[in-house]
Amino acid sequence: MSRAMKDRLIWAVTFLVMLIICLPGLWVVLSAFRTNGEILTKPAVWIPQNLTLDNFRAIFGLGENVLAIPVGSYFLNSLVISVTSTVLAVMIGMSGGYAFARHRFPGKSGAFLWLMLSRTVPGIALSLPLFILWSWIGLIDTKLGVIVVYTAINVPFTVWLTEGFFRQVPRDLSEAAQIDGCTPWQAFWKVEFPLARSGIASAGIFAFLTSWNEYALASQLTRSTDSKTLPVGLMDFTAQFTIDWAGMCAMAVIIIIPALILTFLVQKHLIAGLTFGGVKG
Amino acid sequence: MAEVTLRKIVKNYGALEVVHGIDLDIAHNEFVVLVGPSGCGKSTTLRMIAGLEEVSGGEIAIGGRVVNTLPPRARNISMVFQNYALYPHMTVRENLGFSLKIAGRPPAEIEKATDEAAAILGLADYMDRTPGELSGGQRQRVAMGRAIVRHPDVFLFDEPLSNLDAKLRTQMRVEIKKLHQKVKTTIVYVTHDQVEAMTLADRIVIMKDGHIVQTGTPLEVFERPANTFVATFIGSPPMNLVDGVVAGGEVRFAGDASLPVPPAFRGRVQEGQRVTYGFRADNLMPAGHAMTGIGETADIDLTIALAEPLGAETILLSELAGVEIQGKMYNPRAVAAGERLSCLLALDHAHLFDAETGASLRT
Amino acid sequence: MTRLRRYARDHAVPLALLSPAVLVILLVVLLPLLFSFYTSFSNYRLIRPDSLWDWVGFRNYLRVLGDGDFWSAFGRTVLFLTVALNLEMLLGLGLALMVNRITWGQRTMRTIMMFPMMFSPILVGFQFKYLFNDTIGLVNNALQSLGLASEPIPFLVDRWLAFAAIAFAEIWMSTSIFAILILAGLFAMPKDPIEAARVDGCSNWQVFRHITLPFLMPFIYIAMTIRSLDVARAYDIVDVMTGGGPAGRTELLWTLIARTAYDDARMGRANAMAYFSILLSIFFTWFFFRKLMAARRHLGAF
Ligand SMILES: Nc1ncnc2c1ncn2[C@@H]1O[C@H](COP(=O)(O)OP(=O)(O)OP(=O)(O)O)[C@@H](O)[C@H]1O
Ligand SMILES: [Mg+2]
Numbered sequence: 001m002s003r004a005m006k007d008r009l010i011w012a013v014t015f016l017v018m019l020i021i022c023l024p025g026l027w028v029v030l031s032a033f034r035t036n037g038e039i040l041t042k043p044a045v046w047i048p049q050n051l052t053l054d055n056f057r058a059i060f061g062l063g064e065n066v067l068a069i070p071v072g073s074y075f076l077n078s079l080v081i082s083v084t085s086t087v088l089a090v091m092i093g094m095s096g097g098y099a100f101a102r103h104r105f106p107g108k109s110g111a112f113l114w115l116m117l118s119r120t121v122p123g124i125a126l127s128l129p130l131f132i133l134w135s136w137i138g139l140i141d142t143k144l145g146v147i148v149v150y151t152a153i154n155v156p157f158t159v160w161l162t163e164g165f166f167r168q169v170p171r172d173l174s175e176a177a178q179i180d181g182c183t184p185w186q187a188f189w190k191v192e193f194p195l196a197r198s199g200i201a202s203a204g205i206f207a208f209l210t211s212w213n214e215y216a217l218a219s220q221l222t223r224s225t226d227s228k229t230l231p232v233g234l235m236d237f238t239a240q241f242t243i244d245w246a247g248m249c250a251m252a253v254i255i256i257i258p259a260l261i262l263t264f265l266v267q268k269h270l271i272a273g274l275t276f277g278g279v280k281g
Numbered sequence: 282m283a284e285v286t287l288r289k290i291v292k293n294y295g296a297l298e299v300v301h302g303i304d305l306d307i308a309h310n311e312f313v314v315l316v317g318p319s320g321c322g323k324s325t326t327l328r329m330i331a332g333l334e335e336v337s338g339g340e341i342a343i344g345g346r347v348v349n350t351l352p353p354r355a356r357n358i359s360m361v362f363q364n365y366a367l368y369p370h371m372t373v374r375e376n377l378g379f380s381l382k383i384a385g386r387p388p389a390e391i392e393k394a395t396d397e398a399a400a401i402l403g404l405a406d407y408m409d410r411t412p413g414e415l416s417g418g419q420r421q422r423v424a425m426g427r428a429i430v431r432h433p434d435v436f437l438f439d440e441p442l443s444n445l446d447a448k449l450r451t452q453m454r455v456e457i458k459k460l461h462q463k464v465k466t467t468i469v470y471v472t473h474d475q476v477e478a479m480t481l482a483d484r485i486v487i488m489k490d491g492h493i494v495q496t497g498t499p500l501e502v503f504e505r506p507a508n509t510f511v512a513t514f515i516g517s518p519p520m521n522l523v524d525g526v527v528a529g530g531e532v533r534f535a536g537d538a539s540l541p542v543p544p545a546f547r548g549r550v551q552e553g554q555r556v557t558y559g560f561r562a563d564n565l566m567p568a569g570h571a572m573t574g575i576g577e578t579a580d581i582d583l584t585i586a587l588a589e590p591l592g593a594e595t596i597l598l599s600e601l602a603g604v605e606i607q608g609k610m611y612n613p614r615a616v617a618a619g620e621r622l623s624c625l626l627a628l629d630h631a632h633l634f635d636a637e638t639g640a641s642l643r644t
Numbered sequence: 645m646t647r648l649r650r651y652a653r654d655h656a657v658p659l660a661l662l663s664p665a666v667l668v669i670l671l672v673v674l675l676p677l678l679f680s681f682y683t684s685f686s687n688y689r690l691i692r693p694d695s696l697w698d699w700v701g702f703r704n705y706l707r708v709l710g711d712g713d714f715w716s717a718f719g720r721t722v723l724f725l726t727v728a729l730n731l732e733m734l735l736g737l738g739l740a741l742m743v744n745r746i747t748w749g750q751r752t753m754r755t756i757m758m759f760p761m762m763f764s765p766i767l768v769g770f771q772f773k774y775l776f777n778d779t780i781g782l783v784n785n786a787l788q789s790l791g792l793a794s795e796p797i798p799f800l801v802d803r804w805l806a807f808a809a810i811a812f813a814e815i816w817m818s819t820s821i822f823a824i825l826i827l828a829g830l831f832a833m834p835k836d837p838i839e840a841a842r843v844d845g846c847s848n849w850q851v852f853r854h855i856t857l858p859f860l861m862p863f864i865y866i867a868m869t870i871r872s873l874d875v876a877r878a879y880d881i882v883d884v885m886t887g888g889g890p891a892g893r894t895e896l897l898w899t900l901i902a903r904t905a906y907d908d909a910r911m912g913r914a915n916a917m918a919y920f921s922i923l924l925s926i927f928f929t930w931f932f933f934r935k936l937m938a939a940r941r942h943l944g945a946f
Contacts, residue, residue, distance in 0.1 A: 007745070014742045018756045024771045024816070025759065027782050031774070039780055046789070096665035103658035106651070115665065116933070118673045120925040122876030124898045125918035128905050129676035129683070132690075152672030155665050157873070175333050176366040180380035180427070181354045190383075194370050213764030215880040216898075220906065231766040235884065245774060252767050259762040267758055 025256075032056070032249035039245050055250035071251055073225045074233035079258075081143055081229060082211040085150035089207045092151065093158025094200060098188070100159065101166035102174075112159075119156035123216030126153075131220050141223040149217055154207040161206065165199025166192065198266075205266050209259055230255045283344040283357075283434030283467045284309050285330060291338030292325050300325055301491045302339065307484075312461050312468045316478040317488035318514070323471040324439055326488075330469060331360050331437050344434055359428035360437040364444065365420045367412035373399075373423050374408040380431045398426040401463060402456075418449045425457070429464055438470040442477065454480055475515050479503065487511050504630070509639035512559050512632065518596065520559045521606040524636055527554045532633070534558075534602030541579050543631040546642055555636040562596065564627040565608035572611070576629040583608070583624050588616040597622070677922075684915035691909050704916035713892060714900065714917060721897040721921075724807070725875055725928070728814045732871070733864060735815065736822025743823070744830045754827065760820045765877040769884035772813040776800055776885075800886055803893045810894060813881050822867045829863030830856075865936035872928035876921065897921045 031039060033051040059071040100112060130149060131140070139145030169192050177187035193200075215231040222228045234255070237248045285307040292300040300322045307313045315323045328334040330341060332353035341348055348356050359380075368376050377395040386394075399405045402422045412420055421441060428436055441457075442450045458481055461468055472478055478485050479499045487495045487502060487510075495507040506512035506520070513519040525532040525539070527550045533539045540558060542550060550556060568580070583599040588610075595613035599606055608624055610616065633642045652659060684705070687698040708714050743753050760768070775782045776799035787793040799809045833856070841851050879898035882888060888899035895903075898921060905914035 010742050010745050011748070014739070014746055014753060017739055017742075018753055021756055021759055021816070021820070024775055024782075025763075028771050028774065046785075092664040092668060095661045099658040099661035103655070103661075105655040105658050111662070113933075115669065116873075117926055117929065118669050119873050120922070120929045121673060121677065122879070122898055122918075122921050122925055124876065124879050124902050125680075125921050126673065126676060128901070128911060128915055128918055129680035130672070131905075132683075132911070133676055133679060148668070149672050152668045155668060159665060170364060170366065172362045172364060172366040173368060175331075175353070176360065176362060176427075177368075177379070177383075178333070178353045179331060179358065179360045180431075181383040183352070183354065186383065191368055191370075209762060213762075213766070215764065215766040215883075216876070216902075219883075231764050231880075234766055234770060238884070245780065248770060249774070252770060255764060255767055256762065259764075263758060263762045264755070267755065 028249050028252050031246060032253045034246055036244060036246045055246045056254075058247060059250055059254070069233060069236045069247075069251075070225050071230075071233060071254065074228050074230050075254065077143060077222075077225075077227055078212060078229040081146050081150065081227075082208050084143075085147045085154060085211050086204055086207040088147070088151040089154035089158050090200060090204045093155050093203060093207075094162050096155065096159040097162030097164075098166050098192075100163040102171065115156045115159055119153065123153075123214065124220075127217050127220040130217070134221060140221060141227050143227050146218060146221055146227060146229070149221065150211040150214065153214075153217075154210055157210075158203045158207055161203040162196065162200055165196040168199075169195045201266055205262055208262060212255075212259055284311075285435055285467060285469065286342040287326075287330075287339070288342075289339035290326065290329060290336060290341065292322070292329060292334065293337045298337075299491050300329075303491075303493055305486060305493065305496070307467060307469065310465045310467055312470065312481060312483040313486060314470045314472060314478040314482035314484075315486045315488055316472055316475060316514075319473055321488045322491040323473070323488055327360075327437050327439055327469060327471050330435070331358055332356050356435075357431075357433050358435045358437055359431055359433040360439065361424045361428050361441045363440045365412070365424040367420060367423055367427070369412055372409050372411055373404060373415070376412065376423055377404075377426050377430050379427070384431075394430045395426075398430045401429065401460070402426045417445050418453060421445065421453055422456075425460065429460070432464075432466075434467065436466050436468040438468065440472055441470075442472070443474070450477075457481060476517070479515070485515075487514065505641070505643060506559075506632065507641050509557060509559065509634050512634070516561060518562050518607050520561050520632075521565070521601075521604070522634075523558045523601055523604045523606065525556060525558055525602070527552060527556060532556060532558050536602050538581070538602050540581070540626065540631070541628060543628045543633065544577060545629070546633045549642050550633060556642065557634040557636050557639070559632040559634060560626055561630060562607040562609045564630040565606070565624055567597075567608070567610055567622045567624050570610050570612055571625050575625075575627040577627075578625040579628055581624050581626060583622055585616055585618060585620050585622060587618055590615075680915040680918060683912050684919060686912045688911040688915075689909050690906075690911055700912070704913045707913060708916045708920070713895070717892075717895045717897050717900040718920065720807070720895065721924070724811060724814075724878065724896060728811055728818070728878075729868065729871065729875075731811075731815050732819045732822050733868070735819045736867065737826055737860075737864070739819065739823040740826035740830060743827055754824075757820050757823050757827075760817050761824075763817060765817060765880035766884055768813050768817045769881035772809060772816070772881075773800065773885045776809050801890055806886055806894045810878075810882055810885055813885065814878055817881070818871060821871060822864070825863045825867040825870075826860055829860045833859050862936060862939040865932050865939050868932040869929060869936055872925065872932055875925060875928060897924070
């Protein structure tokens with residue numbers, strides 16, 4: 001086989017894989033604009049006959065057929081919980097990552113390993129005691145309860161990423177700044193922070209995505225519209241007698257859009273963040 | 282007035298002591314160079330002066346004020362780092378003006394000071410570039426510019442030229458010297474390159490294993506090295522050292538070679554004392570190629586093992602009592618390996634050291 | 645005590661910086677785990693709060709160890725993880741190598757590759773539940789329209805088909821992590837060793853085997869470590885696709901824990917199981933983290 005032929009073949013196979021990656025998502029998006037009637041028709045209707053925004057209207061209670069599921073408040077809960085816990089996790093993680101990157105202290109590598117291991121606890125295993133403890137102290141079914149939990153599960157990874165990025169910033173920059181008249185605190189914000197910013201941003205994106213997409217814990221720690229998040233809300237649909245496929249698809253679109261936008265904004269840093277944190281000794 | 286005084290300075294990292302009680306007085310506007318082999322504690326000492334390392338013991342004073350517990354920003358010093366430590370996210374202008382901005386000076390004053398520094402260092406054309414867009418020499422200049430805008434009491438340099446290529450290093454060395462003449466300030470400069478030390482310093486401080494071994498002007502340490510370590514560390518090629526025993530006005534070496542006790546050491550050695558005889562290549566030359574007026578000389582016949590022509594002079598490699606020694610031939614001609622030459626040693630520039638301790642027998 | 649105080653004094657700054665992280669993890673992870681460790685020795689049931697003080701020693705653990713359902717879920721979980729992680733690694737490697745070769749449209753393909761990473765596992769589960777549905781699913785519709793199947797195929801009902809469908813969803817979701825990190829490794833790879841090997845007469849395969857692959861190993865282990873941190877996300881997928889059913893045929897360790905705790909309300913027993921799942925996760929992470937460290941040291945030779 002000639003080299004050009006081989007290249008073309010590889011291109012075709014890659015294209016096929018990309019299609020497999022995209023198709024399910026695209027199909028869900030397409031279904032979000034179709035009617036349930038058309039989705040359920042047998043034999044299958046392949047070319048959509050009439051595309052509609054009704055599913056979205058229903059979700060936000062704008063159309064004539066109102067859904068029983070308050071997606072609007074779920075969306076708001078998700079947003080408040082994810083943003084708050086991300087901000088907290090980034091601040092806490094940045095402080096920890098800086099300590100690991102810049103300071104020597106006995107027991108450092110052990111501490112780092114324990115921090116990482118705390119992240120491995122499966123959500124469902126953690127949800128059992130949290131469910132009970134949070135009920136006792138009244139944090140169950142509150143946004144605050146979920147925020148605290150999400151902050152904690154995001155901290156280890158944030159520490160890992162920011163540590164990698166702070167280690168990239170030469171130590172003598174901070175020293176130069178201190179000689180130039182900065183306090184250590186000023187030196188951090190004026191020199192080290194701006195230089196590690198892209199890494200910190202990527203840590204933030206990861207934290208946000210984790211919170212935004214989490215299900216195992218949220219499904220046990222939330223009950224009502226006060227605190228239920230979108231992923232938990234999605235399961236409301238299946239609890240009903242007949243599954244509203246089109247409605248679920250519309251909700252899926254709503255869940256994915258913020259994550260999609262965020263990821264594309266910083267995709268370059270995401271990869272740099274992961275590999276820097278991991279490979280460079 | 283900004284003299285720097287170090288009193289019994291000690292530094293330890295945990296149980297490991299790396300600087301063992303250093304005493305040093307640096308006068309106002311003096312250019313002092315700390316020199317020594319890698320790992321001898323030069324940077325640590327400098328960083329203690331800067332306040333970047335805590336002092337474990339002793340006292341540091343700048344301008345009469347004890348600064349042991351003051352943070353770097355309160356010491357009115359500036360420092361040029363080995364890797365420049367320029368702020369990569371700021372332009373040259375911002376880098377230069379950073380310290381003044383932190384100090385809250387008005388923009389007009391900052392502008393004036395940065396322009397002045399840029400003019401001194403020839404940076405005017407690069408003011409809006411970032412450090413990433415500069416060459417090594419330009420970065421070096423920005424680092425120095427950043428240090429001078431503030432008019433600090435003391436300049437600290439930590440091997441500022443070690444990342445430059447040989448040619449640029451020579452050039453920047455001259456610029457640093459000129460800079461010191463233009464902006465009169467106390468300078469403490471760290472290097473492990475003895476040529477830099479010799480050319481720049483008003484006074485050289487030679488360190489080894491966390492101790493100061495000798496302090497003096499470049500000529501002092503070159504001509505009257507306190508011990509064999511300084512003798513081999515300062516000057517290139519290193520001083521020839523041959524072990525021998527004093528026997529009636531002469532030092533006898535293994536085999537049957539011998540040389541007279543140098544005039545400065547007569548009466549300072551005893552019969553039978555074991556010594557190390559030291560002389561520099563510059564002072565050993567073939568008869569007939571010698572300069573006039575070199576004082577008392579001794580004759581040695583040498584078999585040349587190798588000749589290295591350098592142009593203006595030729596380094597001659599030979600052997601004395603089983604030790605490799607080097608001499609120099611001025612006004613050179615071609616020399617073949619194996620050729621026998623009768624040479625002269627200028628005794629006024631020869632030294633004797635104690636064979637055990639390596640200390641000079643001069644005092 | 646004095647040593648502790650001295651330690652705190654000597655390292656006050658890093659300790660202060662670390663304390664928020666330690667504190668929040670203590671509160672949200674360690675403390676609850678201690679509590680659940682205690683309950684795993686009690687007969688705690690959610691509906692009878694005083695049963696918390698009902699100490700039963702190792703009974704929960706013995707029950708769990710003697711429980712056939714537990715062991716089949718455990719075995720299925722290990723099988724699932726082994727199949728999924730290995731396939732993800734191999735597919736990710738293949739995909740990265742292909743994308744690396746491509747010049748035309750490479751950027752677009754790289755972007756598309758990141759696509760599944762942003763999907764919530766619950767969404768992935770839902771997406772494939774929809775696609776594999778036996779009456780309205782895209783796959784069945786397509787097979788029937790093309791005449792490849794006359795009857796709808798019960799993808800989510802049949803024991804092995806459901807296992808395969810869930811594994812497919814998992815692999816769809818996580819292959820991209822491998823592909824992206826390995827691709828980053830390929831981009832970072834120095835060209836000299838490859839050229840030197842070519843000059844030394846290595847075949848393409850030999851170059852890959854002896855130069856490229858060793859260089860990529862740390863990247864593969866990072867991906868493995870990151871992946872093993874959240875293998876338990878498979879719970880979300882299973883929960884939405886089959887709920888562990890029908891009749892426990894797709895039950896994984898995590899869904900079994902959830903059912904025991906919340907549907908059967910046997911907290912004590914569920915916590916005992918949870919400890920097995922925690923150990924499993926820690927084992928996977930620790931295993932790959934060690935490999936990552938070793939590979940990183942090895943890479944120093946490059
Ligand atoms: N943070 C530290 N912890 C322990 N030992 C250290 C630390 N920093 C430096 N040292 C040790 O202190 C000694 C002196 O180091 P220093 O950096 O002052 O050497 P130097 O003379 O500047 O050498 P170089 O010419 O290589 O820069 C070295 O032996 C070094 O290993
Ligand atoms: Mg040094």
